[in-house]
Amino acid sequence: MAQPLFRAPAGTRDILPPASARRRGLVRVFADLADRSGFSLLESPIFEELGVFQRLGANNDVVTKELFEFFDKGDPPRHLALRPELTAGVCRAFAEHRPTPPWKIWYSGPQFRYERPQAGRYRQFEQVGVETLGTDDPHADVEVVGLGVRFYEALGMRQVRLLINSLGDSESRPAYNAALAAYLQDRRGELSEQSLVTLERNPLRVLDSKREQDQPVIAEAPVMADFLSGASAEHFAAVRAGLDSLDAVYEVSPRLVRGLDYYTRTTFEFVADALDTAQNAVGGGGRYDGLVEELGGPPTPGIGFALGVDRILLACDAEDAFSGTAPPVEVFVVDVADGRSAVVLCDRLRQAGLGVDRAFDGRSMKAQMKRADRSGATVAVIVGPDEQAAGTATVRDMRPGGGQRQVAADDLVAAVTELLTGGVQ
RNA sequence: GUGGCCGUAGCUCAGUCGGUUAGAGCGCCGGGUUGUGGUCCCGGAGGUCGGGGGUUCGACUCCCCUCGGUCACCCCA
16 A cells, blocks of 8 residues: 555544544543533534633743634634633633523533644643633532542542642732742752743743752742632632542642643642653643633633543553443344345334444355454344345344344344343343 | 654564565455354465665665654643
C-alpha cells in the first residue's frame, strides 16, 4: 500500500471501535448521573466570539497562546475562536438567556487548545462537566464536588484523589496575592528562570511549578488559608463539612491553584495516581463568582467542574477499570441461499428491538459463520437453499454446547427471543 | 514554545559490523469440511523500512532536514 494521502492533524486522532463505544459509554454514565442529580444538558456552540474567552484572563496561556482563532466571512469579519474550555460558553449562555437560577447544567463535547501534544494532552480533547449558576450556597459546592466523586466511583476507579482548597473572595484574594508576590520577590534568587517570568505575570501560578529547584520556595510560601476573610473561611468550612457528611475522602491542599484566573473560593482537582505522567489531573473545577458579570450578565455566583474524558480513559486503562460495554449485536443472520432472506430477516429482527448484523458479498457459510462468531452474537440465524424452499430458518445457539433447530419464518422472532432470554438451550 | 527519545506489514515487534529476494506472531482472505463459528492444519494477500535530501560501490542501518508520536519542562482536563 502507498502512503496515505492524509492523516489526522497533529494532536487529533480517530477514535475507532471499540474505543469509541467505550467512550460513549463513559459519557452515558456521566449523563445518567448528572440527569439524576437535577442537571440538564446544555449544548453550546463549538466556537464563540473571541471576546468570550478573553474574559478568562489576559495572562493565561489558554487564551493568549493556545487558541485556535479565525475570522469568518462576515462584513466586517467576526473574530471567532474554537472553544478552549466550556465554562465561558455556559456563562455567556446564562448572560444571554437569563434562565431562572439556580441553573444546573451539564455538558460534554470537544474542546481545542493549540499545545504540544503528549499522551493525555491533545489539541482536540473531550470533557464532561457540570455548572451550577446563581447560588453560592456551600451545599451547591458539595453537590458539584460530590457528583465528581460519585462519577469516578461509578466507573470503578479507585485511585483518584480529591484535592480541595479555597482561593478566597475579592476581599481576601488581593491581600494574599500581595503577600505571596512579596514573599516570592524576596526569594527570587532561589527561583528558576521560568518561575521568575511567571512571577511577573501571575504570582499564584508559581505555586504550580513542577521544577525541583522551585520546590523549597513553594513549600514555605504563605498559604491562602491564613488570608481568608471571615465569610470565605466560613464558606470553606461548610463545604468541607458537607463533604465529610458524604464520606467523600479529600485532602485540603493549601497550595492548590487552578489554571484559569476566574476561580474564587472553592477550588478542587481530581488526580489519578494510576497515571505516572505529568498529565495526571483527570478533572478540576471550582467557584467562579465573577465570570457571568464579566460577560455582561447580572452578578451571578457559579461553581462547576470539567473532567477530561481522554485522561480518565487512560487512567481507567492504568488501573484496569471501566473496561467497556457488551457488544450490541445479539443476532447474526447468515444467508447462503441468494441473500434475499437476510435482507428481510434482519429488518424483522431489528424491528423487534434486537441487535442484528449480517455479512455481505455472498461469502461462504464458513466465512459467514466466522463473522457471526466475531460479532459477539449469541444467536446465528441461518438460511440456505433448504430453509428458503421450506420457508424456515435455522436458529443456532452460538454459545459453547449450544444446539440448533429449524423454525418457521413467522416464528423466528419468538424463537430468537426465547434463546436470548432463556439461557443455553 | 524549549530539550531528550522513538518511527520496519492493519496491530505488536525482530532485523547481526552498512552487504543479495526485509521476517515472526496476531489480524485479514482462501482451503482442509462443495450447509456451520470458536480449536487445529495448509496456503495466500499485505511493506519503495514515516517523508525528503546527503555520505557510500552499496543505507532499514550513518548524517541533516521534515512530519508524526512520546517523555520532561511549559500548560492543563
